[in-house]
Amino acid sequence: MRLRSLGAALAVTAALLCLPVTHPPAAAAADTPLSQGRTATASSEENPGTTAPAAVDGDTGTRWSSAATDDQWLRVDLGTTASVTQVVLDWETAYGKDYKVQISDDGTTWTDLKSVTGGDGGTDTLDVSGQGRYIRMLGIHRATPWGYSLWEFQVFGTPAATQPGCDTSDAARGRPATASSTENAGTPASAAFDGDTHTRWSSQAADPQWLQVDLGSVQDLCGIDLNWETAYGKDFQLQASTDGQTWTTLKTVTGATGGTASYDVSGPGRYVRVHGTARGTGYGYSLWEFAVHTSTTGTPPVQGGGDLGPHVIVVDPSTPNLQQKFDDVFRQQESAQFGTGRYQFLLKPGTYNGVNAQIGFYTSVSGLGLNPDDTQINGDVTVDAGWNAGNATQNFWRSAENLAIRPSNGTDRWAVAQAAPFRRIHVEGGLNLAPNGYGWASGGYIADSKIDGTVGPYSQQQWYTRDSSVGGWTNGVWNMTFSGVQGAPATNFDSGPYTTLDTTPVSREKPFLYLDGSAYKVFVPAKRTNARGVSWPADAGTSIPLDRFYVVKPGATAATIDQALDQGLDLLFTPGIYHLDRTIDITRPDTVVLGLGLATLVPDNGVDAMHVADVDGVRLAGFLIDAGPVKSDTLLRIGTPGSSADHAADPTTMQDVFIRVGGAGPALATDAVVIDSDDVIVDHTWIWRADHGSGVGWETNRADYGLRVDGDDVLATGLFVEHFNKYDVYWSGERGRTVFFQNEKAYDAPNAAAVTHDGSVGYAAYKVADSVTTHEAWGLGSYCNYTADPGIVQDRGFQVPAGPGIRMHDLMVISLGGKGQYAHVVNDTGPATSGTSTVPSKVTSFP
Numbered sequence: 001m002r003l004r005s006l007g008a009a010l011a012v013t014a015a016l017l018c019l020p021v022t023h024p025p026a027a028a029a030a031d032t033p034l035s036q037g038r039t040a041t042a043s044s045e046e047n048p049g050t051t052a053p054a055a056v057d058g059d060t061g062t063r064w065s066s067a068a069t070d071d072q073w074l075r076v077d078l079g080t081t082a083s084v085t086q087v088v089l090d091w092e093t094a095y096g097k098d099y100k101v102q103i104s105d106d107g108t109t110w111t112d113l114k115s116v117t118g119g120d121g122g123t124d125t126l127d128v129s130g131q132g133r134y135i136r137m138l139g140i141h142r143a144t145p146w147g148y149s150l151w152e153f154q155v156f157g158t159p160a161a162t163q164p165g166c167d168t169s170d171a172a173r174g175r176p177a178t179a180s181s182t183e184n185a186g187t188p189a190s191a192a193f194d195g196d197t198h199t200r201w202s203s204q205a206a207d208p209q210w211l212q213v214d215l216g217s218v219q220d221l222c223g224i225d226l227n228w229e230t231a232y233g234k235d236f237q238l239q240a241s242t243d244g245q246t247w248t249t250l251k252t253v254t255g256a257t258g259g260t261a262s263y264d265v266s267g268p269g270r271y272v273r274v275h276g277t278a279r280g281t282g283y284g285y286s287l288w289e290f291a292v293h294t295s296t297t298g299t300p301p302v303q304g305g306g307d308l309g310p311h312v313i314v315v316d317p318s319t320p321n322l323q324q325k326f327d328d329v330f331r332q333q334e335s336a337q338f339g340t341g342r343y344q345f346l347l348k349p350g351t352y353n354g355v356n357a358q359i360g361f362y363t364s365v366s367g368l369g370l371n372p373d374d375t376q377i378n379g380d381v382t383v384d385a386g387w388n389a390g391n392a393t394q395n396f397w398r399s400a401e402n403l404a405i406r407p408s409n410g411t412d413r414w415a416v417a418q419a420a421p422f423r424r425i426h427v428e429g430g431l432n433l434a435p436n437g438y439g440w441a442s443g444g445y446i447a448d449s450k451i452d453g454t455v456g457p458y459s460q461q462q463w464y465t466r467d468s469s470v471g472g473w474t475n476g477v478w479n480m481t482f483s484g485v486q487g488a489p490a491t492n493f494d495s496g497p498y499t500t501l502d503t504t505p506v507s508r509e510k511p512f513l514y515l516d517g518s519a520y521k522v523f524v525p526a527k528r529t530n531a532r533g534v535s536w537p538a539d540a541g542t543s544i545p546l547d548r549f550y551v552v553k554p555g556a557t558a559a560t561i562d563q564a565l566d567q568g569l570d571l572l573f574t575p576g577i578y579h580l581d582r583t584i585d586i587t588r589p590d591t592v593v594l595g596l597g598l599a600t601l602v603p604d605n606g607v608d609a610m611h612v613a614d615v616d617g618v619r620l621a622g623f624l625i626d627a628g629p630v631k632s633d634t635l636l637r638i639g640t641p642g643s644s645a646d647h648a649a650d651p652t653t654m655q656d657v658f659i660r661v662g663g664a665g666p667a668l669a670t671d672a673v674v675i676d677s678d679d680v681i682v683d684h685t686w687i688w689r690a691d692h693g694s695g696v697g698w699e700t701n702r703a704d705y706g707l708r709v710d711g712d713d714v715l716a717t718g719l720f721v722e723h724f725n726k727y728d729v730y731w732s733g734e735r736g737r738t739v740f741f742q743n744e745k746a747y748d749a750p751n752a753a754a755v756t757h758d759g760s761v762g763y764a765a766y767k768v769a770d771s772v773t774t775h776e777a778w779g780l781g782s783y784c785n786y787t788a789d790p791g792i793v794q795d796r797g798f799q800v801p802a803g804p805g806i807r808m809h810d811l812m813v814i815s816l817g818g819k820g821q822y823a824h825v826v827n828d829t830g831p832a833t834s835g836t837s838t839v840p841s842k843v844t845s846f847p
Helices: 052-056 189-193 322-333 558-566
Strands: 039-042 073-091 096-104 111-116 123-142 149-159 177-179 209-228 233-241 248-253 260-279 286-294 312-315 343-347 350-358 363-367 375-382 398-406 411-413 422-427 430-432 445-447 450-456 462-473 479-486 498-501 504-508 512-516 519-525 527-531 541-545 549-552 570-573 577-580 584-586 592-603 610-612 619-626 632-638 653-661 669-675 681-689 703-709 715-722 729-731 736-744 766-768 775-784 793-799 806-815 821-826 841-846
Touching: 039 052, 052 073, 052 149, 073 096, 073 111, 111 123, 123 149, 177 189, 189 209, 189 286, 209 233, 209 248, 248 260, 260 286, 312 322, 322 343, 322 350, 322 363, 343 350, 343 592, 363 592, 375 411, 398 512, 445 681, 462 504, 462 715, 462 736, 479 504, 479 736, 479 775, 479 806, 498 775, 504 681, 504 715, 504 736, 512 592, 519 592, 549 558, 549 592, 558 570, 558 584, 610 619, 619 632, 632 653, 653 669, 669 681, 681 703, 703 715, 729 736, 736 766, 766 775, 775 793, 775 821, 793 806, 806 821, 821 841
Parallel strands: 312 343, 343 363, 350 375, 363 398, 375 398, 398 422, 411 430, 422 445, 422 450, 430 450, 445 462, 450 462, 462 479, 479 498, 549 570, 570 592, 577 592, 584 610, 592 619, 610 632, 619 653, 632 669, 653 681, 669 703, 681 715, 703 729, 715 736, 729 766, 736 775, 766 793, 775 806, 793 821
Antiparallel strands: 039 073, 073 123, 073 149, 096 111, 096 123, 177 209, 209 260, 209 286, 233 248, 233 260, 504 527, 512 519, 519 541, 806 841
């Protein structure tokens, strides 16, 4: 961001990397530990030389060490279930004073084996008793200012004997059942699953008919028993589904004669059904009992639902010390720009009095009502910039959502920069987008919100507001764009900062978590066309129960995540950092991937982070992808090359999905985001190659392209892309549209030669390919701040083909304090920037 202090980058203390230690001898054991050489992961790693696997490698000269915070863990996967009898922790000088040793069957739900308080370091040999596959040390309090550090983490015990075969118990007994029809009230679907051979289900006398049961989670199916009444099925299929919508045939039966029959089957399923196509009598289908058996071997299914993990803080108006909870997290996160903490506050419906929720880095606050007014804060939800001397240009990565705020002094303060969405909020007063003292600010994004009073952007350099209503808008600096906003100011871009569209062409609000009674659900809003104003309270959309989601927690592997997707589960990432050793593949239509608390995905060893197939209606929302130190080809890809399916009725959406290359450490990628599918909606993203932080340099965090759009009919609303080595946006799909674009060119281009190509100096911020015949965009700005070589004069900010189908509205370029210049705004049109005066050069219409 412009005018940032590069001195704000986090420093690594040299002493932390070279602590003098006296290493005690490792604990003696008669057998090789079950943990030795197994897969190990951790909540954090101090540096590349102290990784999690070093604690289970059997080498007492290597160690794992964590970040210097209390809440850290180390986990080992034993590879199979085991009876654990002893755990040995060989501490380095930086040891845990208070910690727990825990065990889990699935790596998600944990049971305490031992709690240690007042530990004194050295070697802790703990006798324990439990059965599970995953063992972890969960740190509670450190004994030193450093993190936790273990030379070795050893687990002893005996692998459990495998029990092959098919479970004789009935997994369907008492489970919820439905049917295509029932003969009468005395023969309901549930009667076939009650274990009573004197009650039955029977259907109407027609073909086809079906009876299905919900096992509650995806299971590995191995057998089905059918006990027919006299009215039996002659021809039928036994089918399974992971989602209750797409069915797989496990067995086809023809010429059956009724009675009791058992069938061997194989395949995963949560929903199991018999689908009759031909009756054996003139009556309907009728079953006394329908039993389902599941396998006792193989990989256990991933379970949906469950708790939301330790970094989701759920509160209600009666929660003790509520203000302290907000204050404690803010104190930790206020200046932790590249830290590892991730937090989500969830506020149950009700009225909260006297609360000031200050929101720091990687912190989100959301209401749990179905509508914003269900959760009323008589107080404030505040972002300010005291941590950075009143400069708000680095207030990234935080959010507020689904709340009503009655500000304590009449005006709420939300002084943010990029990647800080303000969604689905009712402000019962005014909204101030500038920091205290009106220092620099560079945001931002509002959607589906109602601000009763006036919005004052003051020092905000640019802003985009969508499908909202405002009581007024006081001013603007460079680029204030509105679409579908009641009360928005009229367009005046020729002489001022405003670009206003009466409606938004296509929009669909972000999915969100809410409480239905005591049950968590995710609401998935419906698509809107030519929307104006908020979508609530009469929301259109669907609700998905939490047990249809794999609730992903730190330590989960990419393999388990992909297994959950294969089972038909959606994904809810809880706050944390997730290292991926393989790509997450989204292949099922309408899959929801939702993050809480800026959950962060980091691809390791050069893999891509996420691929989405060319399918309908995938929803990606609320997470950050952070490039790793080995170059990835593409961090996020939607569709496949050559995709051509029409998704207009049910488009894939990418909302509040942020991409970062560098800043948290060295990072490399060729492309940050590639969109090959048609009809995709990109609704608020910040795709950022870091200009400050750790691991920043022209080649150190090289990434050539920010966003490449190859699909047709793609719409971007609220597009922020910055600092890439070549084109920030390269658009080759037809009929693309963008409403609001904010950009800075890479600060660190070493000289003009480094960015000269095809006879041009500088890569355009937004390039539409020469082959494109139809494209339209509104409210676009590009800024240059060539700090490495202020003498660079870039030929243009925007480059588009000439033709009647190309229409560009309200474009501007700016030189920030004279560090580099633009010769033109778009192609060879528009005046050059004006030296050091930081005044926009504009083109209101092109051609």
